[in-house]
Amino acid sequence: MVYSCAYFEHGNEDLATAQEKKIDHILTKIRLQRGHTLLDIGCGWGALLIRAAEKFGVRGVGVTLSPNQATLARQLIAEKGLTEYIDIRLQDYRDIQGKFDRITSVGMFEHVGLRNLRSYFAKIDSLLVNDGIAMNHGITSTDAESGETPYGNGEFIEQFVFPNGELPHLGLVLKTMQEAGLEAFDIENLRHHYARTCELWTNNFEEHAESIKLLAGERRYRIWRVYLAGCAYAFNKDWISLYQIGCVKAGRQRNSLPWSRQYMYSQSIAVDSRASDQTP
Numbered sequence: 562m563v564y565s566c567a568y569f570e571h572g573n574e575d576l577a578t579a580q581e582k583k584i585d586h587i588l589t590k591i592r593l594q595r596g597h598t599l600l601d602i603g604c605g606w607g608a609l610l611i612r613a614a615e616k617f618g619v620r621g622v623g624v625t626l627s628p629n630q631a632t633l634a635r636q637l638i639a640e641k642g643l644t645e646y647i648d649i650r651l652q653d654y655r656d657i658q659g660k661f662d663r664i665t666s667v668g669m670f671e672h673v674g675l676r677n678l679r680s681y682f683a684k685i686d687s688l689l690v691n692d693g694i695a696m697n698h699g700i701t702s703t704d705a706e707s708g709e710t711p712y713g714n715g716e717f718i719e720q721f722v723f724p725n726g727e728l729p730h731l732g733l734v735l736k737t738m739q740e741a742g743l744e745a746f747d748i749e750n751l752r753h754h755y756a757r758t759c760e761l762w763t764n765n766f767e768e769h770a771e772s773i774k775l776l777a778g779e780r781r782y783r784i785w786r787v788y789l790a791g792c793a794y795a796f797n798k799d800w801i802s803l804y805q806i807g808c809v810k811a812g813r814q815r816n817s818l819p820w821s822r823q824y825m826y827s828q829s830i831a832v833d834s835r836a837s838d839q840t841p
């Protein structure tokens with residue numbers, strides 16, 4: 562189970578396939594390898610860590626603020642026999658200690674707040690080993706001043722769905738990353754991918770309208786109906802956007818990153834998983 566933008570390699574994938582491709586795209590971009598330690602900030606139900614453990618036998622830590630997510634994530638991990646590989650913690654990212662070879666944050670930094678952005682990236686920098694790689698995947702404002710999105714879209718979300726959410730412009734993200742000691746090495750705009758994700762979520766939502774009303778009540782049903790369709794529209798209109806930003810510690814000498822971006826499309830995940838003899 563995943564609650565973030567999917568990745569459509571061809572555009573005609575179903576949602577589950579596109580979500581799996583999103584995770585694989587990220588794991589390929591961070592050049593995850595057997596033996597690495599992986600931290601997933603805002604891990605949701607643990608899907609990225611589960612895939613990383615299954616494909617690479619990688620040990621991971623995931624933090625979430627949601628007790629329900631933590632419980633279900635641990636249950637899913639136990640069902641797959643991965644308990645010794647993945648540690649799900651009910652913990653604020655600011656309280657994480659230690660060092661990790663790879664760090665991912667997917668759909669989480671929207672909750673950080675503009676004034677905390679620099680300390681958020683500084684925390685990632687402090688948790689990353691010297692030659693480590695981190696990936697921040699999140700929604701951005703397309704307002705150059707990182708202000709409200711147009712036509713009350715932000716106001717509706719603030720009042721009914723995500724109180725205290727704030728979206729930075731990509732420019733502010735890169736500036737604060739740099740100030741916090743991180744160098745962006747790769748930036749990919751996935752705005753249309755999130756529009757498509759929201760359209761597919763909306764379709765699923767409509768299909769299951771009656772059971773959702775029973776589960777969540779008429780009022781919440783109507784709020785989320787507007788929210789999902791409105792987000793699809795906002796991404797389509799470029800009122801909001803979504804960027805994956807790969808980063809390393811700033812000022813490093815030539816590191817382990819290849820000269821070209823070809824490795825991001827070279828099916829390295831599939832090769833690695835077939836080659837691994839210790840995958841749990």
Ligand SMILES: C[S@@+](CC[C@H](N)C(=O)[O-])C[C@H]1O[C@@H](n2cnc3c(N)ncnc32)[C@H](O)[C@@H]1O
Pocket residue numbers: 562563564565602603604605606624625626627630652653654655666667668669672
């Ligand atoms: C939109 S969900 C994304 C979940 C997951 N990464 C995915 O792609 O499905 C945001 C996640 O960030 C977590 N989160 C928000 N603020 C956090 C904080 N201060 N510390 C740790 N996790 C946080 C939430 O608990 C939730 O798991």
